[in-house]
Amino acid sequence: MREITNQIKDIARKLFEEKKIDMFLAWEKSEFDFQSMPFFARSAEEVEKIIFDEFSVHNLSNALLRFRDGKQRIGIVVKGCDSRGIVRLLEDHQFTRDRLYIVGVCCPGMKDPLKAFRNESGFEKTANADLEADKCNDCIQPNPVIYDVLLGEEQPPRMQGERFKKVKEIEAMTPDERYAFFEDKLSTCIRCYACRQACVACNCRTCIFDESRPQWVGREANTSDNMMYHIIRASHMTGRCIECGECERVCPVHIPLMLLNQKLIKDVDSFFGPFDAGLKYEEGAKPPLSQYRENDPDDFL
Amino acid sequence: MKVMKKAKVEKVIEALAKEHDVYVPIQRGAQTGFFSYRTYNEDYDDIMLDTLNVYQPPKSIVFPQTEKMYGFKSEGQKINIDQVFEESEPKIIFGLRSCDLKAIDYLDELFFTKSYEDEFYRARRKSTVMIVNACYNPGTSCFCDSMGVSPNEPENADVLIHDIGEGDFAWEAKSDKGEAVTELIKDLLEEQEATLPTLKNFKRKVDYEGVAEKLKDMFDHPMWEDMSYPCHNCGICTYMCPTCYCFDIQVKTAGEEGYRFRCWDSCMYREYSQMAGGHNPRELDKERFRNRFLHKLQFFQERYGEPLCTGCGRCIVVCPAGVSIIKVIEKVKEADV
Ligand code: SF4
Ligand code: SF4
Ligand code: SF4
Numbered sequence: 324m325r326e327i328t329n330q331i332k333d334i335a336r337k338l339f340e341e342k343k344i345d346m347f348l349a350w351e352k353s354e355f356d357f358q359s360m361p362f363f364a365r366s367a368e369e370v371e372k373i374i375f376d377e378f379s380v381h382n383l384s385n386a387l388l389r390f391r392d393g394k395q396r397i398g399i400v401v402k403g404c405d406s407r408g409i410v411r412l413l414e415d416h417q418f419t420r421d422r423l424y425i426v427g428v429c430c431p432g433m434k435d436p437l438k439a440f441r442n443e444s445g446f447e448k449t450a451n452a453d454l455e456a457d458k459c460n461d462c463i464q465p466n467p468v469i470y471d472v473l474l475g476e477e478q479p480p481r482m483q484g485e486r487f488k489k490v491k492e493i494e495a496m497t498p499d500e501r502y503a504f505f506e507d508k509l510s511t512c513i514r515c516y517a518c519r520q521a522c523v524a525c526n527c528r529t530c531i532f533d534e535s536r537p538q539w540v541g542r543e544a545n546t547s548d549n550m551m552y553h554i555i556r557a558s559h560m561t562g563r564c565i566e567c568g569e570c571e572r573v574c575p576v577h578i579p580l581m582l583l584n585q586k587l588i589k590d591v592d593s594f595f596g597p598f599d600a601g602l603k604y605e606e607g608a609k610p611p612l613s614q615y616r617e618n619d620p621d622d623f624l
Numbered sequence: 625m626k627v628m629k630k631a632k633v634e635k636v637i638e639a640l641a642k643e644h645d646v647y648v649p650i651q652r653g654a655q656t657g658f659f660s661y662r663t664y665n666e667d668y669d670d671i672m673l674d675t676l677n678v679y680q681p682p683k684s685i686v687f688p689q690t691e692k693m694y695g696f697k698s699e700g701q702k703i704n705i706d707q708v709f710e711e712s713e714p715k716i717i718f719g720l721r722s723c724d725l726k727a728i729d730y731l732d733e734l735f736f737t738k739s740y741e742d743e744f745y746r747a748r749r750k751s752t753v754m755i756v757n758a759c760y761n762p763g764t765s766c767f768c769d770s771m772g773v774s775p776n777e778p779e780n781a782d783v784l785i786h787d788i789g790e791g792d793f794a795w796e797a798k799s800d801k802g803e804a805v806t807e808l809i810k811d812l813l814e815e816q817e818a819t820l821p822t823l824k825n826f827k828r829k830v831d832y833e834g835v836a837e838k839l840k841d842m843f844d845h846p847m848w849e850d851m852s853y854p855c856h857n858c859g860i861c862t863y864m865c866p867t868c869y870c871f872d873i874q875v876k877t878a879g880e881e882g883y884r885f886r887c888w889d890s891c892m893y894r895e896y897s898q899m900a901g902g903h904n905p906r907e908l909d910k911e912r913f914r915n916r917f918l919h920k921l922q923f924f925q926e927r928y929g930e931p932l933c934t935g936c937g938r939c940i941v942v943c944p945a946g947v948s949i950i951k952v953i954e955k956v957k958e959a960d961v
């Protein structure tokens with residue numbers, strides 16, 4: 324990865340020197356070895372701090388939302404999942420392609436700095452033996468799907484075995500069992516909205532959960548308001564979630580958000596597919612649920 | 625010295641639980657926090673008196689995330705308040721750490737002083753006994769002593785217990801409330817010689833001296849924008865913090881009836897500072913980011929004489945973007961103004 328770090332730095336330095344970009348998004352090291360954090364370089368000098376290592380797990384495409392109304396030209400490093408986030412932003416008209424210089428990196432799988440820090444912290448009884456980011460175990464697209472330059476060797480998908488296995492287990496439950504399962508899981512959500520904030524597909528300017536006139540969802544952190552929150556959040560992801568897994572990774576109380584997302588990914592694929600969001604960018608393409616077709620299936624309604 | 629032997633720990637908790645709702649640090653599945661002993665399930669839960677701390681701080685016991693205040697019913701033009709939900713059942717927080725006790729001291733300052741006393745908080749707080757587990761082994765993210773907290777000799781504990789090895793704890797009553805609960809379990813304690821451990825060195829230090837003063841001139845400093853870039857403006861750091869206390873008051877109605885409740889809120893959210901006329905004084909992410917640190921490091925210090933951070937380290941561990949309050953304090957110290 325040192326090799327890739329150097330390549331990224333060379334590219335970023337050159338882009339600054341040729342005045343092709345105003346900012347470059349990558350990672351820098353923080354205090355601990357496992358602490359890589361998003362970094363926003365704004366000059367050729369700052370490029371020196373950039374790193375890319377096994378803890379560069381964050382989906383930086385989400386950080387582009389911060390600059391969507393600006394004019395800055397931005398260089399950005401993306402892994403496979405993050406590149407699908409870029410497609411999300413382009414399809415949603417949140418960014419224009421000409422403002423971006425995309426450095427794609429074929430991803431060998433990442434470790435999770437949050438897991439590593441939890442192990443160190445003394446806030447948990449048992450340590451996580453493996454630091455692999457859970458999201459990487461379900462990854463179907465480790466190689467970037469959109470880029471100006473591609474680094475590293477192409478990688479095989481990391482997902483092993485049957486796709487949607489966990490979803491199928493839940494589908495096999497009776498409605499009562501399923502309700503009890505989600506009641507148990509969702510009752511402990513603290514409604515910190517980190518799952519929303521970390522998500523590149525959550526790009527509405529005013530989120531329904533922040534509306535106060537009227538207020539659509541109650542603010543009590545109890546089972547019923549939490550369920551309402553999760554049903555709405557998940558359904559707004561239908562056909563849009565690019566499976567980067569950031570929502571579940573950042574959740575401080577380990578709510579299995581990807582289960583809900585994957586159920587919807589599976590349904591969209593079987594009803595309107597074959598389809599996986601953000602796998603390729605075609606200008607003007609109309610992905611499922613962004614248009615109405617007379618023959619759209621509706622027996623699930 | 626009185627000692628609670630390892631084999632007696634659960635018996636002590638059980639005995640206390642007869643007349644109190646006892647909250648214990650527990651690993652429950654993937655989560656750790658203070659949970660009521662009434663919900664303790666041997667197959668599922670693991671009591672954590674031997675670990676450093678738990679993620680979810682005990683503040684929710686005296687200041688719940690969602691708390692009903694009063695219920696009402698409307699009859700024609702009239703509205704009658706027919707219920708007030710004050711909660712004063714006797715409670716014990718068993719095994720909290722000094723940083724989290726100090727955080728509750730700050731809640732006391734907030735809710736009891738400066739000419740306003742909050743009845744809902746008072747009802748819960750006055751009926752709660754604090755059994756504090758003294759810290760001798762600060763963790764990788766701890767910096768409480770830098771923030772003016774003593775890890776092993778906290779003020780305001782009702783009972784102080786000390787891990788003396790082998791799972792045994794020395795037991796010291798420190799207040800009248802503490803004497804009273806000690807009386808309830810005195811037969812379960814043994815009298816024996818015990819040497820208290822020595823406090824190990826902190827791996828983390830930060831120099832807070834002069835920070836509040838310096839921040840007065842740093843409202844428009846460019847560092848806020850730089851530092852706020854990685855931040856998601858989620859509320860993890862504020863909801864997991866033992867001291868953050870901002871709340872909102874809202875109402876829920878169904879037909880003619882309803883209730884008012886308060887619920888935690890976070891300065892990280894845009895909605896938090898949204899005003900009725902449509903103006904938002906903290907529209908930008910960086911302004912909300914800045915507010916979190918100014919409140920902790922400057923405003924609270926100015927009003928109450930102490931910073932609103934006890935150095936528990938939770939926000940640093942759980943932040944998905946790697947934001948660290950220690951780094952912020954260091955940046956303030958280094959900044960040119
Ligand atoms: S699911 Fe997790 S990240 Fe999302 S609001 Fe709930 S606690 Fe926060
Ligand atoms: S819902 Fe979760 S997995 Fe899907 S795009 Fe958003 S953060 Fe990524
Ligand atoms: S500092 Fe971290 S935990 Fe706090 S709002 Fe920002 S991203 Fe979330």
Ligand code: SF4
Pocket residue numbers: 861864865866867868920932933934935936937938939940949
């Ligand atoms: S600001 Fe962070 S370190 Fe300070 S008390 Fe809150 S969670 Fe703990």
